[in-house]
Amino acid sequence: MVAPASILHEEQVIQETARVVADKPLLLRAGSVEYRAERAASCLLCPAVGDEVLVALLPDRRAFVLAVLTRDAAKRSEVRVDGDLLIASNSGRVSVSGPEGVAVVTPGDVEMVAGKITLRSAATALASEAITVVGKAVVMELDRVKLGARTLDSVLERFTQKVKRAIRTVEETDHLRAERIDYAAEKSLAVSAENAVVTARELVKMDGGQIHLG
Secondary structure (H helix, E strand, C coil): CCCHHHHHHCCCCCEEEEEEEEECCCEEEEEEEEECCEEECCCEEEECCCCEEEECCCCCCCCCEEEECCCCCCCCCCCCCCCCCCCCCCCCCCCCCCCCCCCCCCCCCCCCCCCCCCCCCCCCCCCCCCEEEEEECCCCCHHHCCCCCHHHCCCCCCCCCCCCCCCCCCCCCCCCCCCCCCCCCCCCCCCCCCCCCCCEEEEECCCCCCCCCC
């Protein structure tokens, strides 16, 4: 028996208010009577202990919580359904807001499809075992970028870089392999090393207004 037969009448649905005394399973108290109930499919907010709820008592002695009427503001609210859930607007925008944070948690996949994605944040932290980015164009305007990685591999058809000042420090070995190398400096070029070796299979040419050796 779910709802007491004394409060039910044949072919009549009765609505009353009750207090939740247990949520697993859902147990209600109306006056001095306690009975079990189910949450109606339209009642998305999960009833919690202490809530005042609106109940429908059916002729077949089933009881359904139709709505949560009052709840302590300090308690957590849960919107929970069985099966897939779609939140959609036929026209307008859908917003999710939380003054203390918003969390999206799933053991499955998170998919975002949009005409444009805009992300604004005072600080962004990204942790992932693997990241794949596929796009036709990437444009970044940043004041400062700091990258720390154990390994960085890039395969490009063309790489163009324009900077005002470039500083690079290699602690061990720097390898460059190319079909042709062209270095041009408008004012000066300095090459300094403990030992320097220049080797060519055919020709080594030095041309200048003055050449000093030694």
